[in-house]
Amino acid sequence: MPTGIYVGTDDGLYILGAERRVELPGRRVRALAAGHEGLCAVVGDWEIFTSGATGIWRHVARLREARVTCVHPGPDGILVGTAGARLHRVEDRVVHALEGFDAVDGRAKWHTPSGEPPSVRSIDVDEDGTIYASVYVGGIPRSTDGGLTWQPTVDSDEQVFQVLAVPGNGPLLAATARGLATSWDRAQSWNHRTLGLAGTYCRAVAVCGDTVLLTASPTADGTSPALYRGGLEGVRFDRCDKGLPETLSGTIDTFCLSAAGSTAAFGTSEGAVYVTQDAGRSWELLADDLPPILCVLVRE
Template identity: 35%
Template sequence: MLIATNNQLFTLENGTPTQRLAIDGIRCLDEGVRCSAIGLTDGQVVVLANGQAQPQATGIGDPVESIALLSEEPLQVLLGTEPPHVYCLDGDEPARRIESFDALECRQSWYTPWGGPPAVRSLAHSGDWVFADIHVGSIMRSPDRGATWEPVTPDLHADVHQVATAPMEGRLYANTADAVFVSDDYGHSWDHRKEGLASRYGRAVAVHPRDPDCLLASVSKGPGHGRDVQGKLYFSHDAGRTWTQALAGFPEAKGNIDTFHIAFDAEGIAWAAVEDQLYRSEDRGESWSAFWHAPGAIVAVACAHSNGI
């Protein structure tokens, strides 16, 4: 498991978080079985392998907002940036920008509410399929490991904050500014699943590694920006058809439980970060306990799944 603050990366080994990297601007993480990839706000990537941190010269000058470790041997990593481009990093070579993603006609409709550049906010993958969440601009999909791209059917809220795959062919989850949407056909159609959610402004979503119907999602009253938006965590055991708020042992959060702040590990243990506190659940999100107090606000957690690597 990887746990990151803005300037420190920790791995969970023998039940204890151990610092592995001290570097400014950590933004996103993806953990593999033998190596992991860390994206930075200055456009660089660090690969963690055999206990060693190996900086990769990507040649990217923009912030890396999302990262997907497609292959460990040979190394292949997809990077999503702000402004919205997708790059492929192969081994030690500089990252190459994927032209088919840049050629998408729908790019002209992507935007942000504040007028800044859109971003590839999250990436998710399963087998050869890759999904890129555009903030704001729905989800793009690739059936061939990022070589070619097209938009999903846009029957979901366009303001997507995180996309996640599941251990079931075709299953896809998206947490949006209007709660959770689910697809069972790689994004060709969508079902809006919001029953039981007290608020519908969604942020993070995470799926159990062996049960595609078991998931966590965070919601709040809005984007935040220093306000008390009452971030809440919910769990579902029926693919989001019904939701139950996580109350046992889980704290009240004033801000959002943000993108990349929740995860399931390979054993099905759930993890969630609220500011600088990491919480743990052994019963699929129903009850929680405080696990670790980080030295700063946690920006991301990531756990290794197979995902076809």
């Protein structure tokens, strides 16, 4: 896939680079993920599309039982999270349920504050092949055997919006309602970082080298968001303000912040996209006229 900033919206996929173009017009692109062979997208509530080097989108699966919330493509297929907190794997266009996820300890306590069923908010896989799934609300179950069995890591009452495995010798990061959770021992223990944050509701996290970028809001609904940066091994976060408005409109949800190298971008529910080329030190407005933004992916 070409380099650029891919922005999934309520009305198509926008690619922002030297020029602007739109793919999947008229379709709601809810989540994006990069794999070895190209991109994977959640389109609408039920469908999964992939796009390879040619840039042609192909329909690969449709889940009929539950709304798709996130995807993670890998060599063994596409991991798929859904509402109702279920996991599946798509292999050769066939959908297989990961039944071991339904038996994880503590699952009976999973819930949401609104009373709706819990959901899998994000999936990531570390370099050892361990799978992590963030559940709202249910913590971060993990699997070390390819998804056959699962074990809880953090408390099942933890409100986790996104989990991110930093490559190399990096930590495991999680954007939670209590700030940024960090583990340096593969989820055996965690600490929460909040110093410098004006609010602790963190919905999205990305990494530029040794810099963490984090969204945080003082409210559970994600309004009045701000963007912060700090060191991977640091303690304090500093608010990003150079090139950004004093107050950001709308929300910056999970999947709406992405980074690659020293480049990062985020999008808001109001249709604005901001980009940085220096790991969050300074920002510039890239677009402010897009449909409501649901996901962002930076490709270098």
